[in-house]
Amino acid sequence: MTVPGTWATVLAGVATLLLLGLGGLLLFLGLRARAGVATTLAENATMRALLDGSPAVATVVRSDGRVEMPQRMADWLGIPAPRYLMDLAGEESGLSPEDAAALTADVTAAQRSGRPFVRAVRPVGSTRAITLRGARAPGAMGATGSILIWAFDATDSESEIKRLGTETARLGAAYEALTGLIEAAPLPMWYRARDLRLSMVNSAYVAAVEGQDAQDVVARGLELVEGSGRGGPL
Incomplete structure (x- = not known):
């Protein structure tokens, strides 16, 4: 039991x-x-x-035009976070109608052909310069037909390029003025490079050595004093 x-x-x-x-x-x-x-x-x-x-900000544009934009990028544009690509344009902030239309065309072309694009834009009423680089979103994102846009703040780079351009123009103008002064001198004048070869001569020098022109004299290395060679007057 x-x-x-x-x-x-x-x-x-x-x-x-x-x-x-x-x-x-x-x-x-x-x-x-x-x-x-x-x-x-x-x-x-x-x-x-x-x-x-990161110095770059990522934005995703879906196939139906919906935009997934972080607040940081919206702040760059000076607008509330947009819902659609058309919301990027504005009269007092955001992108200009021309830039917005061009960006829309870039996105459409990238969606259809997969062609990447690069576009420089400047928000309305802002001194900020933004470079946009767009291409199809990776498949791992599960975003078929979507475009991934990386935005870079190029303000400092553009300012530096502008500064260098201004400096180059100033130096070019100074060089032209100096060249004109040397050319107008009644006495033979010339300049030698570091290897002591003739690099520049004026018209008086050309006439003194009976050359065809300054280019001919420099190419042939005609010296003002016969037999002086590289040891001629500097």
Whole structure:
């Protein structure tokens, strides 16, 4: 009479052990999943921090024209975060109608042919210069027909280019003035390069050595004093 009771006790114990084992397994899997989620969240936070501190800002334009733009880019344009590509244009902020239309054409061409594009824009009423580089979004983003646009703040670069252009123009004007002064001198004047070869001569020098022109004299290395060679007057 005690055998069935004993078996019942054993079976109950086995069931309890199985339940405990299953519970432990579920607890382990849950903790591991939680750790994985925590790691993923930490990686996402790190990636977000890197993107926020990056000199470039990414914007995604979906196939239906919807725009996914971070607030940082919207701040560059001086507009609220837009919903559609057409929302980028504005009268007192955002892109000018011309820039917005050109960007829309670039995006459409990129969606149809996959051709990347580069466009420089300047927000209305702002001194900020922005360079846009767009191409089809990677397939890993799950964004078929979408365009990924990277925006770079080119204000400092453009200012430096403008400064260098102004400096180059100033030096060019100074060189032209000096060349004109040397050319107008009644006495032979010349300039030698570091290897002591003639690099520039004026008309008086050309006449003195009976050359055809300044280019001919420099090419032939005609010296003002015969036999002076490289050791001639500087």
